[in-house]
Every structure is written in structure tokens, then in C-alpha cells.
Amino acid sequence: xxxxxxxxxxxxxxxxxxxxxxxxxxxxxxxxxxxxxxxxxxxxxxxxxxxxxxxxxxxxxxxxxxxxxxxxxxxxxxxxxxxxxxxxxxxxxxxxxxxxxxxxxxxxxxxxxxxxxxxxxxxxxxxxxxxxxxxxxxxxxxxxxxxxxxxxxxxxxxxxxxxxxxxxxxxxxxxxxxxxxxxxxxxxxxxxxxxxxxxxxxx
Numbered sequence: 001x002x003x004x005x006x007x008x009x010x011x012x013x014x015x016x017x018x019x020x021x022x023x024x025x026x027x028x029x030x031x032x033x034x035x036x037x038x039x040x041x042x043x044x045x046x047x048x049x050x051x052x053x054x055x056x057x058x059x060x061x062x063x064x065x066x067x068x069x070x071x072x073x074x075x076x077x078x079x080x081x082x083x084x085x086x087x088x089x090x091x092x093x094x095x096x097x098x099x100x101x102x103x104x105x106x107x108x109x110x111x112x113x114x115x116x117x118x119x120x121x122x123x124x125x126x127x128x129x130x131x132x133x134x135x136x137x138x139x140x141x142x143x144x145x146x147x148x149x150x151x152x153x154x155x156x157x158x159x160x161x162x163x164x165x166x167x168x169x170x171x172x173x174x175x176x177x178x179x180x181x182x183x184x185x186x187x188x189x190x191x192x193x194x195x196x197x198x199x200x201x202x203x
Contacts, residue, residue: 056105
């Protein structure tokens, strides 16, 4: 999968490299010249500008995004056990979401020097059938452990704000388990606040 990702997500890497090598040595490149994004990337994210955000691609991304759910759900549900039944159901929902315009699926890739997937976000435009309230929902957000602490989560939340605004959605929601402190801090930093409590007890 890694080899496929490198070859298909960053097909302009070699051409860009050749152009730089062919340039006259006397021509100085501007210090802050904007870099071209490898297509179909949408933007560079994170403080180092080495990771790009792009649309989800079923053929290249479905397997790894499904594998990431093992940790995502384990962090939020203490008794969760990742199994084939769950994996199949999640994969089914992912496939349906990809074909629905109300859903936005996006993947993070390391830049042209790497090309390996390292994060994911799933956005949904929802409408309450009883109240007709329209709102945005962050259904899933994941960053691989080795890339955490690089403000990638903050970048994804910022992108989600823009994505929802472009669809005339002004109220956003998400669900997070209280014990997942790292995620709670991320969302609070992104401007989210508690408006409802989900309460439970064991009997």
C-alpha cells in the first residue's frame, strides 16, 4: 500500500525535482517562495508545512483508515474489542459516506519526501428531522501517534470550520469521551464547549 500511495498520490514529485535540477545555478530561489502542492492535495498543514491534506480515495485509503479505528474506539470505549464484524460495518459506512455529498472525507499525507498517510477526518452535514436544525458533525478524527503534537489536529479542525462554512453551516458538534483528555484539550482549544451531557450508570 505504501508503494501505491507514493506512486499515485505524489505523481508530480519527479517532474518538480527535474525542474529544480534544470534551473540555472545563478538563479536564486526566493526565500519564502510558495511551493506547489502535489495533486490532488488541498493544502499544506502543520507548522512545518511537510504534510498535505487531500480527499479520501477508497482504493488507497480504506484499509488503513479502517485499521486506525482500533485505537480510535479503544481510546473512547473501555470495553471495545475490534473484530471483523465491526471492521466490516465501519467499512460499509465509510463506503456509503464517500458516495454522499453531505459527507466530507479527507486524509493527511506526508509531503513529497514521504507520501505515507498519517491522519484522517470525517465531516458530516446533518439535519434534525424533528426540529429541522442543520449542523455540522465531526464524525471521526485521527492522527497517528508519531505525528501527534505537531498541531495537525488543530489544522484539521480549522479546515473543518472552512468546509462547513462553505456549505452555510454555522453550528458544529462532536462527541468525545471525557476520559480521552488529549482529545478534549484539542477540541476545547478549537473553540468547542460542552452544551449537553450524556449520563450513564451501571446496574
